[in-house]
Amino acid sequence: MVLEQLESPDPDAFVEAAKTAFRNGAMLTVEAECEVEYEGRTSGYLGPGERILVAKPDGTFLVHQPTGHKPVNWMPGGGSVSARVSEGEAVLLARRSNPTERVEARIHECYGLTRFDATDGATYEESGTEAEMHEYIAENPDVLEEGLRIVEHERETKYGFIDFYAVDGDGTPVVVEVKRIQATLNHFDQLQRYVSLYEETNDDVRGMLVAPSASERVKRALRDNGLEFVGLSEFGLDAKGSTEAKLTDF
Amino acid sequence: MVLEQLESPDPDAFVEAAKTAFRNGAMLTVEAECEVEYEGRTSGYLGPGERILVAKPDGTFLVHQPTGHKPVNWMPGGGSVSARVSEGEAVLLARRSNPTERVEARIHECYGLTRFDATDGATYEESGTEAEMHEYIAENPDVLEEGLRIVEHERETKYGFIDFYAVDGDGTPVVVEVKRIQATLNHFDQLQRYVSLYEETNDDVRGMLVAPSASERVKRALRDNGLEFVGLSEFGLDAKGSTEAKLTDF
């Protein structure tokens, strides 16, 4: 770990500190009054204002205004960030190719700069994801319907991937689409796409959208198209087999 | 503008500076070795490592590792961030309701802290967006097809919004879905949903997906379902009327 803080560096000091950060693979944080230009998939301009700029060793570049979760301008990792003095001002430039794009921050006044050579080997561990919901269903297909048997998980078709391909107690094939969050019209669309495909070759196919909830419009769309909704909101893997799944078939 | 930098503050100094930042509506940036816990829509844990933490006056909270565009943990604005000392360590806690969730960063060692009372009245101005593509098409419907006439823009239906409702030279209705980026299967789905709806009441309806490009799978899906693809990659408003649109109908 190395940390260096500068207060109100002049453009030359700014660029020197920034270059040191890039050379050493350190993270750079800047508090400044600046203008920002973006040129790439679209183009845009952000007028003068006070912001925080962050540059990471992988080429990530972020411009954060005082509010909002998302950076107002950014560059994903994969490219590179450079610093220079231009017309008496410090300038940070982030670039990448594929797609070719650039973000340039022209720094009118820098209030603070921090160089932080950070080491972080930890990876984030998460639970409650859609992947876990899939596992839970694969191991407890009865929570969707008594007698349902999973035939295949993540089956590829010519129109995309089906979450589960199953067969019900009567031997009728069932296409299952699973969502961790409230179902939207786009999720209905996906299921409808897969079911239409199977209907080309198979007379009897059921389509099942599994999600914790769905808006009325989505439920109507499902109903109108002969598809089913199954409410499944709990899928704790720790309660394997004992969990009472909420079933709201209609 | 007010800026204060602290180097290696102890937990008490950390909390005092953080509280000053929250009270004054300032942005807070911290370089530290910490652990992070998230509890909310999912739950997760990030083990010890060196990161940058950012807290904004609107309740936004970000945890940035040395790589990657996205924060490894975060809280969107709308809630609040607080600081306290717990078991001899500084702790930052971001909370919100609807949905109820919390991110807690337990700071084992703080290397640097910056309080930045920033003023930023600028808003980002962007061009090349889908809205501009819509304007361009509304003013130049011929780039989609000779003789096409736009009847309605953003028409609401019981299954969602149609980008354009138009009529071709023969008087046949055309449902048009416009995408600024390469068309995906979900975009095909959307168009298919709208067209199916119109087919309930109308025998002859055409469906047209307008985008700069589309994968073969998407083109096949369109073809198999009697829908059309129109390639439109340039839509500069400055070249009104003179632009040669690339047409790749099939």
Added chain:
DNA sequence: GTCTTTATCTCGCAT
């Protein structure tokens, strides 16, 4: 590389 899908998506806009 390209394609497909998820996401603690966020955000804006409309009802």
Added chain:
DNA sequence: ATGCGAGGTAAAGAC
């Protein structure tokens, strides 16, 4: 508030 769709979506996984 909820619902719906866009996004410079980014990131992951498969091929």
